[in-house]
Amino acid sequence: MLLKLKVNNAVMTVDVSPDTPLLWVLRDVLDLKGAKYGCGIGRCGACTVLLGGRAVRSCMTEVGDVGESAITTIEGLSPDGLHPVQAAWEALDVPQCGYCQAGQILAATALLEKTPHPTDAEIDAAMSGNICRCGTYTRIRQAIHEAAAAGAPARNQ
């Protein structure tokens, strides 16, 4: 089935079964490999993308349900990799293995858009759906505070 998707500010047409999870359409049809497969049941957050600015688990989102909503993946968060959240992540050298970090960054971006200066409790609430197996949480929290201090603006849209 032909579907039109708005991905990273471009309209793309894909020919897939509408019950295919968005994650696999992004990764294996559109070759956007930033979103990762971690659990397939929405329990780890490695597949997190923004859908209309909200952080969603793309492994649980059927592509047929996306409709007109704008999809932002890590590849489209900024043209230059310098979105304040990315910049904070880089400055603090957050990643170890790095596999979960695209999901973490997008979840943090969605948090900061709604709550520009989150408390630790607000970070806990927003980020506890994203597992980091390497345990880089301390730096993730620090990076969110730094991005907030730098005035992380809205997504690059």
Added chain:
Amino acid sequence: MSMNRRSFLQLTALAGGGLALGLYHSPLARGQEAAEGDLKPQAFIQIAPDGKVTIMARASESGQGMRNMLPMLIAEELDVDWKDVRVQQAELNEKVYGQQFSGGSMNTPVGWEPMRRVGAAGRLLLITAAAQTWGVAAAECTAAHGRVAHAGSGRSAGYGELAAKAAALPAPVLSSVKLKDPKEYRIIGHSQKGVDTHAIVTGKAQFGIDVTLPGMLYATIEKAPVFAGKVKSANTEEVAKLAGVRHVLVIEGGITPAAFTPWEPGMEPGIAVVADTWWQAQAARKRLKVDWELGPAATQSSEGFRKRTAELLLAPPAKTLRQYGDVDGALKSSAKVVEATYEYPFIAHVTMEPQGATAHWKDGKLEMWSTSTLPGNGRALVAKTLGIQESDITTHMVRAGGSFGRRLQNDYLVEAAWIAKRVDAPVKLLWSREDDIQHDPFRPGGTVGLKGGVDAQGKLTAWRHHLVSYGDDNHMTSGGGIGRDSYPAGFPPAYAIYTSAQPLMLRTGAQRAPGDNAYCWVAQSFLDELAHAAGRDPLEFQLELLSNKLAPWSAGEKDPVGDHEPSGQDVLIPERFKGVLELVAEKSGWAKRRKEPGRGMGIAAWFCHLGYFAEVADVSVNEENQVTVNQVWAAGDVGSQIINPAAAESMGQGGIMEGLSHMSQEITLVDGRIEQSNFHNHPLMRMRQVPKIEVYWRKTDYAPTGLGEPTLPPILPAVTNAIFAATGKRVRTLPLKRSGFSWA
């Protein structure tokens, strides 16, 4: 123009990674490269005419920072600026690069000396080239910031201008090159951002799962719900007709279930579904109807294991690993005797990236994209399974989304290669998370019966340790063995360590700090029990114990020596163990800790993989027995130099987070079937559960050693000892829920 790389062909073969686990504690592994052949600087360093320097990262990278650490050692001695260095991942070629596996926290001790010598040899070649060009003495030339200068004549040249000439010179003997005084370090000891960090935060880093080749197909494998169960029959023809499906292949497998399941036991049977996309392969797989011959492993259950363990604990131990002093006599004459049984479960690795690999079979040659951390062994296994020569295999080493010991085994790589040989296209195999948990080479569970005594002065009199785990009469299952000198061996006046085993038909293997991730918890918890029985402060009790070594190591005494000579470090050095305990006590305010109901602090330390860590946890326990870890202090001694400080701190925090995760995980079996399947029932710590973690270093005059493993073990007993301090209840069974506790 890059340096002439043809000179590699003269090199002698170095030992492959296949022996890796056997070498964990062997000093041979560390002296090996110098003994067996010199590494050539040209293999690791390429300098372009414009002065851009490329340094090869030889080891596999799964998040431990090996693409930084080893190249930093080279760059330091080469005297280039780190910002001018491009790091490139080497392909698998251990004849050229030496050891390329990452495991056992061995890359630092193994790489520390040879990698610096490679850099220094490169610098020497460039200086020699400059001196010859200018007709001056090499000794009058100096190198810095990627340039050679001759002060006398005021001449200088960039490395790029000298590279072609340097490449034509004979490589110096590595052992003869001069290394810098550590006081001159400009890269080592200074935090250098991960070479892949920018790519990671922009989604451009390539992990194993991201490898894509033109015309590539995707594979998934349905395996029996029971270990090594075989396919009797299946509706393969029907599934082959489903949308996108190209092949449905029955894997006969090569495992014969037995009491002892060895490391890399062979291919598991199953059915591979190969399709145009992974989702199609996965959807088709769900339509498989398989009649399995489950085989003998279907009789296994956690309940059965527990019953047999209880019998073995009461029976005379099967093996005596070590015994000195009169343990029974010492216990009899002790003022107090404590007896306890500690039990820890099987757990799975759950790397964030599930297992998988990409392979392409073409014209009798195989090309593989591997996330293995033991890639040499992977290639050997693939060659054996496919009946081809290792020389017909090219292995690209791709960044892995975590390993923690999992990717030391190469089952997924063998599977991908096996499928690739049967399909006329490149193929990417990816396991689902459920596959990943249920077919993991688990950290084996175990139960330890302990008896210990203290005398009227509050000193430890005897320690009796009976580990009941899995295996046959001759072997403990992989990742389940214990050493003869397991701490506190050597310190109490009488000590005995025994093992018994029951059969296990399951894959097991090393998980971060293998063995130590369980034994530290057991020993440091029981020491805490004994300290309390003696009415002593646990820190003071342990420091006193460490001050009086009464028996030699079973392998004989070694003379610990200083920097650049790591031999002798693979036995516990009491001063270092005490040093980290004292440092963590100071940083955590142990002596002045508050004692209040529902809140407590616990302390523990361990020596493993050549490193020493002591940790203190401050926990709160609420009325529902929910545990919050408020803060953790860690003190580590991994020698004279922290090579990449920010990464080292992160590794310390990560090891602690992993240890906390272990405390809520378990793998259980019913009728041979694994009950856990995903993160909802095999959990990991989450953001809301993260304590404040401070990591401190005690620098000592020993050669630097690794950080992958030793940060982990002490956190488990630090937390359970803190739970005891808070509640008076002793956690003797993990996961926490089996002792009536849970994470808040």
